[in-house]
Amino acid sequence: MKFKTFAMFVGPSVFLMLLFIAFPLITVLINSFQVTQPVFTTQEIETCTPGFLTQTCTTEVKTIPVLGDDGSPITTTQWVGLSSYANVLGGDRFTRALADLNMGAILQIDFWKALRFTLTFTLVTLPFVLGLGLAIAVVVNNATKAVKGPVIFISLLPFIITPVIGALSIRWLFYGDGILTVWLELWFDTDLSIAANGWAVEFLMMFYRIWHVAPFAFVIFYAGLQTVNQDTLESAIIDGASRWERLRFVVIPHLMPLIVFITLIHLMDAYRAFEEVIGFSSESQRITLQYLTYDYLRPDDAGNRQISSASASAMLTMIGVVILLAAPLRRTWRDHRG
Amino acid sequence: MSDASVPRAMRQPVSLRLASNLFLLVWLTLAAFPLFWVLAMSFKSPVDAFSSSATDVLFGPRTLSDGNGLSIVDIVLGIAIAWLSVKAATKWLMPMAAGDGTLQKIFSWMVIALGFAILFIIGFFFVAPWIAAPLEALLGSWGQPILGLTTQHYEAVWVENRFYENFRNSMIVTFGVVTVSLTVGTLAGYGLARSGSTFAFWILIIALIFRALPHSVLVAGYMPVFINSAELLRPILGENAPTLYGQPLAVIAVLVSINQPFTIWMLRSFFQNIPVDLDESARVDGCTHFQAFRWVIMPVMWPGVITTGLFSFLLAYNDFLVTSLLLDASNQTMVPAIASYFNRETTTTDQVEAIAAAVSITAPLFLLVMIFQRQIVSGLTAGAVKG
Numbered sequence: 092m093k094f095k096t097f098a099m100f101v102g103p104s105v106f107l108m109l110l111f112i113a114f115p116l117i118t119v120l121i122n123s124f125q126v127t128q129p130v131f132t133t134q135e136i137e138t139c140t141p142g143f144l145t146q147t148c149t150t151e152v153k154t155i156p157v158l159g160d161d162g163s164p165i166t167t168t169q170w171v172g173l174s175s176y177a178n179v180l181g182g183d184r185f186t187r188a189l190a191d192l193n194m195g196a197i198l199q200i201d202f203w204k205a206l207r208f209t210l211t212f213t214l215v216t217l218p219f220v221l222g223l224g225l226a227i228a229v230v231v232n233n234a235t236k237a238v239k240g241p242v243i244f245i246s247l248l249p250f251i252i253t254p255v256i257g258a259l260s261i262r263w264l265f266y267g268d269g270i271l272t273v274w275l276e277l278w279f280d281t282d283l284s285i286a287a288n289g290w291a292v293e294f295l296m297m298f299y300r301i302w303h304v305a306p307f308a309f310v311i312f313y314a315g316l317q318t319v320n321q322d323t324l325e326s327a328i329i330d331g332a333s334r335w336e337r338l339r340f341v342v343i344p345h346l347m348p349l350i351v352f353i354t355l356i357h358l359m360d361a362y363r364a365f366e367e368v369i370g371f372s373s374e375s376q377r378i379t380l381q382y383l384t385y386d387y388l389r390p391d392d393a394g395n396r397q398i399s400s401a402s403a404s405a406m407l408t409m410i411g412v413v414i415l416l417a418a419p420l421r422r423t424w425r426d427h428r429g
Numbered sequence: 430m431s432d433a434s435v436p437r438a439m440r441q442p443v444s445l446r447l448a449s450n451l452f453l454l455v456w457l458t459l460a461a462f463p464l465f466w467v468l469a470m471s472f473k474s475p476v477d478a479f480s481s482s483a484t485d486v487l488f489g490p491r492t493l494s495d496g497n498g499l500s501i502v503d504i505v506l507g508i509a510i511a512w513l514s515v516k517a518a519t520k521w522l523m524p525m526a527a528g529d530g531t532l533q534k535i536f537s538w539m540v541i542a543l544g545f546a547i548l549f550i551i552g553f554f555f556v557a558p559w560i561a562a563p564l565e566a567l568l569g570s571w572g573q574p575i576l577g578l579t580t581q582h583y584e585a586v587w588v589e590n591r592f593y594e595n596f597r598n599s600m601i602v603t604f605g606v607v608t609v610s611l612t613v614g615t616l617a618g619y620g621l622a623r624s625g626s627t628f629a630f631w632i633l634i635i636a637l638i639f640r641a642l643p644h645s646v647l648v649a650g651y652m653p654v655f656i657n658s659a660e661l662l663r664p665i666l667g668e669n670a671p672t673l674y675g676q677p678l679a680v681i682a683v684l685v686s687i688n689q690p691f692t693i694w695m696l697r698s699f700f701q702n703i704p705v706d707l708d709e710s711a712r713v714d715g716c717t718h719f720q721a722f723r724w725v726i727m728p729v730m731w732p733g734v735i736t737t738g739l740f741s742f743l744l745a746y747n748d749f750l751v752t753s754l755l756l757d758a759s760n761q762t763m764v765p766a767i768a769s770y771f772n773r774e775t776t777t778t779d780q781v782e783a784i785a786a787a788v789s790i791t792a793p794l795f796l797l798v799m800i801f802q803r804q805i806v807s808g809l810t811a812g813a814v815k816g
Contacts, residue, residue, distance in 0.1 A: 094628075096718045100620025101632065103613045104689055111686030112639045115650025122653060227456055230449045233441070240802075242457065247798050247805060249460050253747040253764055256787045260463040263470070263784065270466065273481040302459065307809060314810035334445070363643035365750055369768060381750075384645035388652055388754055398653050405646040412641050420634065 123175055123402035127168045130157045175403040202404065205383045212297060213361040219301045220357055221350060224308025232316045250306035258370020261299050289376040296367040296377065308353050315349045358415055380408045464791070471785040472578045475777035492579050502564045504576065510552045514545070582785035592786060598677065599746060599762040605681035606745035607738050610688050615734060618696025619722055636690035644687060644750050655679060655755065675757040683751055688744050692737055695808065699733030736808035739801055763790050
């Protein structure tokens, strides 16, 4: 294929990706170094009230926004260097906590709180997703043919459902006097308040993620199991390998590329977890890095969006993505060259 | 397994089969229970829906005493009609969908889906009550309602709270995203699959990096530009430069682009499964690259396109972050709209309405999995198994 034809085919897609992915990244980078604010002036205002003999006059200094010709406030954009980053990272609070070696104080700061939760969330859910996915795949592969279709259908539901709604459906089982909380209370004979306990909410968020992603791992492992070399399996049987040894030494090595694939996808997706925070309303207890940016972008009570802080936190999130992908990408590059 | 062809060593001891079936049962319960429970709650009056007794939630005594309930006759009739419509759809309507040409096929599918929906609604809401009323009177005590069930929350959500507007917005956004991203994506996927150049490799790698980007990073980039776009675009477009913030078209463009990396990777792997000989013979017969793509490759590519379309649909339909930030309240889609429900959940009625809205959003997805299960599975495995 000549380069010109190739460019014609790929052109529209590359154009869209440049315009809506690459270009915004540059805007975010620039915005993270500057702050746009309305211009304020100070004005001395003398207010006088009629009094006996003389008027009582008070002068006070007021700060008011300067309005432009069309009545909207004039804004200026200022180059502020790294101060937005410092702001997101916690500024003085962070340096003070660092000097005192006070981990608790560091984790009070939104960014570090979000980073702590996002990393724990990503790393804790990963082995469960792989394990549960593989277990379901092996079991379904064993099951009789007639049940396979319906089982796959039901298993796909948690994966296909809108993430916010999936999180909500689990929340409704637990929050308040949800049915499962009632059962747990009966079982342990205590009073439980799931929504008020940060760790319980964290556990539910992880549970939701495993519930949501395990079907994906299952489908991929199940497809992989269909291509396991039967001859190798038979020779393993002849060599006297037990069922477990066959799984451990024949099946799992065969599935290794798929395990790497699922790990990569899961790391990418769990790192940008977001819907859990919305679904479980955990803003006050547990937030993720992506939620942090989202929160800066939402208009506050006065209608202002903190674009600069949002950009800084977005760039910090990006650094994490780069670290996450560095190793696998380097390997792909080596494979391509070699 | 009693099958004699299975070697003895492959046969499983009873204990293992029992354990494995038990595990399967536990998983299926785990997978379906939250959804099933939410469905049951959405049809009950608030007292029953949030009752601490499981049987109350299932059978709804309070809902029943409020005068909303189904008798055995209703239940039997309902199941019969549901079963008949599924049978009719698979046995009778599906073969009708076979037609020549893609457009015709899409059109006949749409007509069939519409016809099915109309038949189902007529059967369920008009014919069933019409038959049930005299039967119940005839059967006496058997005709008494036993299962509490009310659709009042659905009515409240769809009619009073104008959820149909959100539904319409969702449909506009998803339709736009699916059509545009498939058009752009198939072209790029084909180009990438048939070119082994380093440039193509780099496009794929950069697309992979883009796929990993959190969407909020990108939205942080759009936000200032979209809000001020009228001023920014004025020098180019003149007086009627649009403010992109709040425009469904802008959101479609954004979602298409966010989805591009995934789309081109998936379509590329489908195109790679089509032998190169096919385009080469078309080229020998005098086709240009584009003609070969349009008249020789696309006709065999439809399964891959449908699968990728499904995933584009899911991305657009399920999106919360982009739509909630870039659309304003007047043209909000369904998923962000539901967030406003549980933010204001002050009374239990509001909560049950939120649950009814959630079930309404899930129902189309449920149908989607039912119809396209095979395509979804093939799409999931396309990227992974074939490299």
